[in-house]
Amino acid sequence: MVWRTAVRGGLLISIGYAGWIAGSLSERNKILNENVEYTDQFGSVLRKLPGLPIFATVSATSLPDRSDKLIPFPDEEPLVSSKPKVVNRISQIMRFGFPGLDNVRSLDDYVLSYDRRNRVAHWVFEHLTEQTVKRIEGVDRSQxxxxxxxxxxxxFRSLNSDYRGSGYDRGHLAAAGNHRTDxxxxxxTFLLSNMAPQVGEGFNRSSWNKLEKHVRKLTRKYCNVYVCTGPLYLPRKEADxxxxxxxEVIGANSVAVPTHFFxxxxxxxxxxxxxxxxYVMPNQPISDDTPLNVFQVPPESIERAAGLLFFDRISRDKLRCINGRKTTFV
Structure with a gap:
């Protein structure tokens, strides 16, 4: 009698558990199959999707397997197009992997990961070519x-009022001069999510601008240039x-002022x-005659400080040079 009761109890538990699984799968499929779209302030149609599970990859930006070629595939559409397909463009930008997956947002020509606590991006990612950085008639920064x-x-937003009277510039992470095809x-690039408080004189308008121009000049040397930019908050020993x-934080929304940028x-x-x-530069006035190579650092030092992994789809033994020095790998 006891064993019959136990068997019946086990069957009831199994049936209940199976029903719960079926219901969960049904609800999950319902969420995945929803086609909810909305339009942002720039007219881009964005689709609401379920959140990423832990350790997931971003499938919308994954490239098909084509024998790990490192150059643009001939059967893909050209990089410069009057109406580029967002998925293709984002796949090109993030071709060598995501530094992190925290609050990732894809814009039409760059990708950012947003730090909601500090109201500044964790990182922004860009893909540049000689064609994409050329000035195009009708594309006007002053507008x-x-x-x-x-x-x-x-x-979690930063506002213009946060910067007003702070003494800091609204410094671009994805540089405006890198996105002149449209x-x-x-x-x-003028979204405040792409901004960080930067010292103006001697940094944003000087040394940082010099580094941005250097990156654009690299498109003359390389057919593809991939650049990841972000803030750092580095430790310092005090008098004790x-x-x-x-x-420092500024404004009513406590927007963080990074100590350095990379x-x-x-x-x-x-x-x-x-x-x-x-490169790592301190967020402070820097003499104009300071050469850029003074700010070159081992990339792994930035990874440790930022908690990010850069270009993780590139094995380090594929790199011929790091900071102008030949590696022992190639």
Whole structure:
């Protein structure tokens, strides 16, 4: 009698569990099959999708397997197009992997990961060629305005009022001068999610601008240039002998002022060889006569400080040079 009761109880539990699984799968399929779309302030149609599971990849940006070629595939559409397909363009930008997957947003010509706590991006990612950085008639930076990013929840946005009277510039992470093939592209670089508080004189308008121009010049040397840019909040030893991470915040939304900024760049030549450069600059006035190579650092030092992994789809033994020095790998 006891064993019959136990068997019946086990069957009831099994049936209930199976029903729960079926219901969960049905609800999951319902979510995945929803086709909810909305339009952002630039007229781009965005689709609401379920959140990424832990350790997931972003399938919309994954390239098909084509024997791991390192140059643009001949059967793909050209990079410069009046109406580029977003998925193809984002796949090109993120070709060598994501540094992280925290609050990733894809714009038409660059990708960013947003830090909701600090109201500044974790990183932005760009893909440049000699064609994409050329000036195009009708694309005018002076027509752009700094705009709050309405795709971000109001709790976590930075606003123009946060910068007003702070003494800091609204410094581009994805540089406006890198996105001149379309007026919409350059306008999207003026979203405040792409900005960080930067010292103006001696940094944003000087040394940082010099580094941005250097990156654009690399498109003359390489057929493809991939660049990841972001903020750092580095520790410093204080008078009491202890080490602290300290940074200022500005405005009503407490927008973080980074202590430093980084750029990690990979250039690809026509023969598919790859070279890397990595820079860290302090967010402070820098003398105009300071050469850029003073700010070159091992890329792994930035990875440790930022908690990111750059170009993780490129094995380091594929890099011929890092910061102008030949590696022992190639």
């Amino acid at each position: 752009c305005q700094f705009t709050e990013d309405k795709s971000i929840h109001p709790y 007026q919409k592209h350059i306008e999207q 002998g202890k080490t602290y991470v300290k940074y 750029k990690v760049i990979v250039g690809e030549k026509n023969d598919q060889t790859l070279e890397m450069e990595a």
